[in-house]
Amino acid sequence: MSSNVATNSPPVVGNPMGTGNRRGDIIATAVVWLLLLSMPYWMALIGGYTELAIRIVVMGLAAMSLNFLLGFTGVLSFGHAAYFGLGGYGVAMCIKYLVPSTPVAMLVGIATGTIAAMVIGALIVKLRGVYFAMVTIAFGQVFYFIAFRWNNVTGGDDGLSGWSRKALDLGFTTIDLPGNDKAYYYFALFVFALCVGAMALILRSPFGRTLIAIRENERRARFLGIPVDQHIWMSFVISCFFAAVAGCLYALLSNFIDPRALRWDQSGNFVIMAVLGGMRSFWGPLLGAAIFVALQDYVSSQTENWMSFIGVFFMLIVIFFPRGILGILKRSVTK
Amino acid sequence: MSQVLLFNVFNGLIVGAFYALMALGLSLILNLSGVINFAHGGFLALGAYLAYTLMPHIGFWGALLVAPILTAILGLIAERLLIRPLYGRDPLYSLLLTFGLAYVLEDVSRYIWGAQSLPFAIPSWLTTPLSSQFFFLTGYRIFMVLLVGLAVAGLFIILNKTRLGMRIRAGTLDLETVSVLGVNVRILRNLNFGLGIYLAGLAGVLAAGMLGLQPTIGTSLIMPSFVAIIVGGLGSLPGTLLGGLLIGVASGVTTVYFPSATEAVMYVMMGLVLLVRPRGLLGEEGRVQ
Numbered sequence: 102m103s104s105n106v107a108t109n110s111p112p113v114v115g116n117p118m119g120t121g122n123r124r125g126d127i128i129a130t131a132v133v134w135l136l137l138l139s140m141p142y143w144m145a146l147i148g149g150y151t152e153l154a155i156r157i158v159v160m161g162l163a164a165m166s167l168n169f170l171l172g173f174t175g176v177l178s179f180g181h182a183a184y185f186g187l188g189g190y191g192v193a194m195c196i197k198y199l200v201p202s203t204p205v206a207m208l209v210g211i212a213t214g215t216i217a218a219m220v221i222g223a224l225i226v227k228l229r230g231v232y233f234a235m236v237t238i239a240f241g242q243v244f245y246f247i248a249f250r251w252n253n254v255t256g257g258d259d260g261l262s263g264w265s266r267k268a269l270d271l272g273f274t275t276i277d278l279p280g281n282d283k284a285y286y287y288f289a290l291f292v293f294a295l296c297v298g299a300m301a302l303i304l305r306s307p308f309g310r311t312l313i314a315i316r317e318n319e320r321r322a323r324f325l326g327i328p329v330d331q332h333i334w335m336s337f338v339i340s341c342f343f344a345a346v347a348g349c350l351y352a353l354l355s356n357f358i359d360p361r362a363l364r365w366d367q368s369g370n371f372v373i374m375a376v377l378g379g380m381r382s383f384w385g386p387l388l389g390a391a392i393f394v395a396l397q398d399y400v401s402s403q404t405e406n407w408m409s410f411i412g413v414f415f416m417l418i419v420i421f422f423p424r425g426i427l428g429i430l431k432r433s434v435t436k
Numbered sequence: 437m438s439q440v441l442l443f444n445v446f447n448g449l450i451v452g453a454f455y456a457l458m459a460l461g462l463s464l465i466l467n468l469s470g471v472i473n474f475a476h477g478g479f480l481a482l483g484a485y486l487a488y489t490l491m492p493h494i495g496f497w498g499a500l501l502v503a504p505i506l507t508a509i510l511g512l513i514a515e516r517l518l519i520r521p522l523y524g525r526d527p528l529y530s531l532l533l534t535f536g537l538a539y540v541l542e543d544v545s546r547y548i549w550g551a552q553s554l555p556f557a558i559p560s561w562l563t564t565p566l567s568s569q570f571f572f573l574t575g576y577r578i579f580m581v582l583l584v585g586l587a588v589a590g591l592f593i594i595l596n597k598t599r600l601g602m603r604i605r606a607g608t609l610d611l612e613t614v615s616v617l618g619v620n621v622r623i624l625r626n627l628n629f630g631l632g633i634y635l636a637g638l639a640g641v642l643a644a645g646m647l648g649l650q651p652t653i654g655t656s657l658i659m660p661s662f663v664a665i666i667v668g669g670l671g672s673l674p675g676t677l678l679g680g681l682l683i684g685v686a687s688g689v690t691t692v693y694f695p696s697a698t699e700a701v702m703y704v705m706m707g708l709v710l711l712v713r714p715r716g717l718l719g720e721e722g723r724v725q
Binding site for chain 1: 521535539665
């Protein structure tokens with residue numbers, strides 16, 4: 102199944118994450134960071150607001166973490182909302198019931214999501230292609246049902262509220278995360294930068310190159326003596342780790358988490374963000390997330406038929422833009 | 437207590453029969469075309485709503501006969517227009533497409549028939565309990581189990597005795613060879629998709645009589661169907677049937693002792709099966725890679 106992926110894509114030469122053009126990559130990266138750093142200041146000019154900017158960063162991180170697995174290892178996971186949502190529930194429950202501290206709660210949230218991914222990853226790592234996708238979908242629902250049913254702890258269908266993010270005490274100064282939207286934006290962007298930097302480093306390492314080799318031709322990688330199952334497991338866990346980080350930021354953003362953050366439709370949203378932006382490029386999923394979040398914000402304020410809209414949107418992307426926006430751009434540049 | 441247990445085992449069996457009927461359709465499509473049809477639940481709901489609309493005109497029996505066929509025709513059209521262009525591409529794309537289609541079908545059902553639960557009238561002689569001691573044994577439930585059994589038997593007869601069925605089975609093993617032997621694979625996949633959707637439509641009509649009719653009826657049945665396929669064994673239709681019945685009974689029994697784990701238990705079963713036997717209970721070897 103994964104060999105299908107390989108035949109559909111041009112072989113990657115040079116930098117696995119970019120256009121193969123070093124100067125172009127540096128310029129693109131610089132532009133992305135400039136836009137991200139200044140986002141709260143120009144968001145209002147184009148009709149947005151700071152919370153929307155934060156949502157873009159958070160969903161962008163989630164989509165990029167999914168793409169670590171989908172685009173760079175060639176493994177289709179359709180259940181990433183589970184680890185995203187577990188991160189969110191970890192944060193919420195830690196602040197509400199255990200320790201009222203933002204960083205401690207984030208550690209708890211990340212650990213929750215990652216441990217779940219380690220266990221489930223070990224169960225599913227032998228499967229490939231559509232079967233892998235199907236099992237990830239099914240397992241994604243376990244946590245949804247737990248959050249939905251375990252009313253007295255998780256708040257059930259109503260979600261978990263009655264807690265809020267705490268100010269960040271750095272010793273020499275305190276950052277007012279709860280009261281200042283922009284402060285929370287830059288906190289989220291800082292975490293985003295750490296995660297994205299780590300992902301880029303991993304992908305440049307021999308380990309990351311091996312993942313790309315598995316994506317391109319699993320059988321050949323296996324014949325070269327690469328323990329493919331272990332690598333896919335590692336990639337799955339790393340990917341879910343970052344998804345859990347995004348989930349933490351998501352819960353902290355609205356001081357609220359509900360079972361919908363864990364559900365299959367959320368997983369589908371992450372996949373479509375990655376595909377829309379271009380899953381063969383490093384920054385593609387961020388672009389996809391930005392478009393998706395902005396559209397969601399606009400369309401759901403205009404019409405009640407959000408589901409039909411998003412459904413048609415999914416189908417149009419699959420039929421007309423399977424390579425994603427950056428995929429198309431990249432192709433026209435290299436031609 | 438034992439009566440409550442018996443009641444829930446029987447209930448689980450019926451729910452499992454739904455899962456199995458739906459999962460068999462999903463499995464047919466997955467095995468031949470490598471497509472996870474996320475919109476299966478949407479077609480199920482469509483079948484149920486069509487039956488609801490047809491019933492005042494042609495009665496329950498007429499609707500039971502006609503609605504699944506109409507649903508299957510819609511399935512044939514959807515396959516032709518939307519899914520066929522995606523064969524041979526990464527399975528990611530057909531999954532995303534049917535995912536979008538599932539949204540659209542659910543929203544369309546809600547738009548046409550409303551978000552409220554609709555009453556679905558079944559013949560009154562089917563709803564009366566057969567005995568006062570076993571109050572849960574209404575005619576409808578027995579009838580439903582019989583009908584699911586009949587549908588499954590019919591499916592296996594089609595697959596084993598007819599030319600179409602043999603081609604579907606052969607195509608599942610090696611589509612390229614079947615194509616080389618002169619079978620039109622496009623038509624084969626189309627008909628196979630229609631057959632799968634027919635089963636979804638039938639499950640929809642039956643489920644509506646049992647669970648009531650609302651736009652989300654399909655989504656609530658599709659996840660367990662995935663689990664049924666994985667537990668029963670990838671690539672094996674008897675396995676899918678077994679998987680559906682097993683998880684149905686397991687959730688039925690769990691309802692008695694630990695109601696809040698009703699859904700979770702099937703995922704625990706799935707985890708155990710994957711741990712001990714990754715290809716599923718009756719799965720074919722080598723299929724999962």
